[in-house]
Amino acid sequence: MLFLRTPRVLHSRVATCLLLNRKVPTVAIRCRGYSGRAESAEQLHKVLINSSDESLDRSFNILMSILKEPSLGQNIREIVYHKTPRTDVEYEMGEFQRHLSDQDMQLIQTAVRKAGFRDQKADRVVNMLMQKTASSNQKGTYGPLGYVSNDDIRGVFLAQALAVILISVSPNLVSLAMTRPFDNYFGLWWFPEQWNEDEDVHFPLDKFLRRTNAHPEGKLYLQNLRDVYIINEFPCLMNVHDNYYRTDFMGCLPLFDRLPAIESVGIDLLDVDDNGRQDIEHMTSNISRIRVNHSSLHPVYLARLLYASKVIREFQYTIGGRAPGGHGHQFFTPIPVFKVLCEHKDTLEKLDLDVESHLSIFQSRYDSNIEDHFSEINPEWLADEEEEPHEFQFLTSIWKHEGSLRDFGALRSLSIGIGLLLYYAKGVYVSPDNKRRPFMLVDCLPENLEYLYIRGYERGLNVNWDIQMDHLFAYYKSGNSKLKVLVGIEKMIPNAEDLEEPIRPKSLRWTLEKIGYESDEG
Template sequence: MATLPSLPLDIQHHILSYLLSPRDIASLSTQCKTLHRLCDMSTRHTYHSVKIEPSTDSLDTAFNLLMDILRRPVLGRYIRHIEVRAAPPRRVQYTEREPQREIGEGDMRLLRGAVKNAGLGELDLEGQVLNMLLQRMDYGTTYSGSFKMADKVFAPQALGALLVSVSPFLETMAMTPMATHDYTFPFSAPAPKVTYPLDYLLRSVNSNPTKQFPYLQNLRDVYIINNPDGHFEDERFYISMDLFTPISTICNLPSIESVRTDIVEEEENGLRMLQFQSSDITKIAMHHSSISSSYLVSLICSCKTLKDLAYSVGGRATNDGGYPIFNPKTVIRALLYHKSTLEILDLDVESYIYHFDPGVDEADAIEEFDTHEAVDDEGYGRNPPEGFRENKGALRDFSRLKRLSIGVGFLLYFAWGIDVTAADLGIEEGDAKHANTRVNLVTALPPNLEYLCIRGYKKGEVPARDAVIEELVEAVRAGRLKLEVVGVEEMIPNAENVDDPDGNPHLLWKPSGYDSEGYTDYEESGDEE
């Protein structure tokens, strides 16, 4: 029987190309000297991850890597992660000028071919894209500030687009928003049409998910960077970002699974909603952010299938000192579209829902949730999905849910359910209609739940809650319920905004790898070598 080392070299390389995990390739390289040479781990390490940001050194490094790949295309197969940091897109046209890189005719032919292979030649802007690639942001005293502003947008995007196009096994990306929503103030002149290279590349594939492009076929995870230029942002506050526009450029890529971001506050002039069930994204993580329930509902409802949702507030101050409206009833209605697919739910938002405070009358809270539904409908593009208001159900309807992390008030409200009768929950009619603290969690939890994290529960604070929680804990102890429960013996606090960031700087959340320029080091989701 033929062994891998006995096959022709080109066949060996072809087989190896199907191993996407660097750890698997590293293990294979230790089997024998022949496979060690074939795997070429040192070269793979060099090309595994590429970072592009608006600085001369970064652009030079990325350009040199691109030229290496164009001269030896097999190197592009090693790239698994690309990070592109570009300045926030502005509606400014690109102005061509003298190239700052000197390259030979052979390399120029390779660049032209790469631009065409990436589909950028169809823009009728091939010359502009080539000119962007040949800029180094080395201004001296001859270039104006407008050139600098444009280069921070266009040069990283052009390099990012070309590198994506030559990386067939790219799995993860981190990127700042690559285009702006076409918004203009009433009665103002239309914003000029500007084409950004990487945005165009992403949209081209996203709008044709069944077409076999030679790139972006394996991209599964995208982190949207929400701090593109630390010099112009205050680390004490959430940062306004049009999140829906970058999501709309990746939500139908062939292998897309997840999108993640942080410190988001809604952009007033951004895209206000995503189309109902228009996205193939199944996992969403948005941490340390401050958005309204209607904004989150639009994101949830945009997914055809949702398996994993994590949303948390806190760690920054809001720019206006207030809190966005967050209605748990509307969020539950949205989640009910995914009751047969959702496996992980992590909502750390209870500090935004004061109605769950022990001192607030329960009936009044329920009435206010009902009143705010109209506000949420308006936030959802004034046109919620058909049948949205008819969605009803409770926590136990989520048949595949395995892990749940949530505030105690939200948990009990969710367990009671929305628009369900006492009979639906197996509760005697004599019990108060909205007394969610009387619900039996032992029977109200999803059938396949394995892990429950309860936030904000303080034993002895609310006797009715104590009785419900103790009943659950006793069922676990007795073995009647196979479930790991945390947050009962020791309180896990709910995340909160930092209302006085100057007086409490230690409470401010900073991204991992935060440096003097305010950038975030993206944590790769793939295995390390």
């Protein structure tokens, strides 16, 4: 009872600490007068924002509660923003649909200014916040994919404005899931010299994140953000629901990749957007854990993605679950990704590559020297110096790196196909011999490896593989290694594969709902 007599701000701070340990129910049982406030804190732990009228109202009410009692904002740990721009148009100001007291209006205007918006831009964001519904009587417009209703256009701005201000009043935010907050059909990154941030970035969430990421110092928000997940749902031009989706994933990284606490980024169903950004400067990103799953990407794109990170602790890339679109089946050349990873031998802790069905040579299992087929690959083979000078320059810069799995001293978890496992164990070197010396896998494993998950091995199809797996299994059973888990020798684990369209049955089609995100797909 004495606790209930303490100031409400103390109640919120205690609830915040208890939420991290999931102990609110225990306190509520022992202190019934506290349970209502604890439930409010629990509800604030995760906020969902989209353009439905219900979501707009709920998000606005949460925002007003925090503005009136700022300590409540400390409870928010995760925000999900779910509305993709379908065309790049200006916001049209409208009559206020919310009627607030002068005091509440002052709270809104102050919050908008604290989020970094000034003058006309601040007026626009305030106007967005004062709308209750995405519906309007105004006409829509035609975007690159056809007619876009005004409700759809307007809904993006309203949801983004709420997301911006809620982020700005949530200092303990650690997780952000969002759809791409900008439209990129016309290729923003092809002509960076023509792009003026102050003039051309008018989606409020896009502008807010881009500006904060460029200069995060001194801000009270986004200092604790650790994980970002890009919800990839919008089928761009030439995409259908059975295909991987083209989206500008690399163009999303400058929204958060230099924040002080950022660690990880993830996306699914990704195909490269040819209109999007194709590279980032070397070692400028603070992101150390990258997860790209159920996707279809060129290995050079993946190498560029890794190339931007100062440190890499985890890399996960898996294929499958959709059918390839305009880019077709992507042949996965195994060298570029490994060359970049060799820069991070001392930090990489987890590597998961499920790509073996994109390496047709590894399907020829009767060839005992499969790993030698890549010995002649070089930058000239992957990019034409005259037609693709930028690509050739990048590949040349990473080709100096070399090594084998044995060199990765921090690696503790490895999930990989049998062919790639043996290829990387044998090593990727600057000037490999066509006939490299024989090796045994057990002598080439990382010394601290604890978990090894092998895909695609089936006894009897390749004599060399059988010998290697027999020695590995005996080594594991001997107890002389640090391996705690070894999977894929006694029972074959299939490699993931692209599907053929139309995908039948549809239950085979991987969807965002499988990881807890709703989708706009039909």
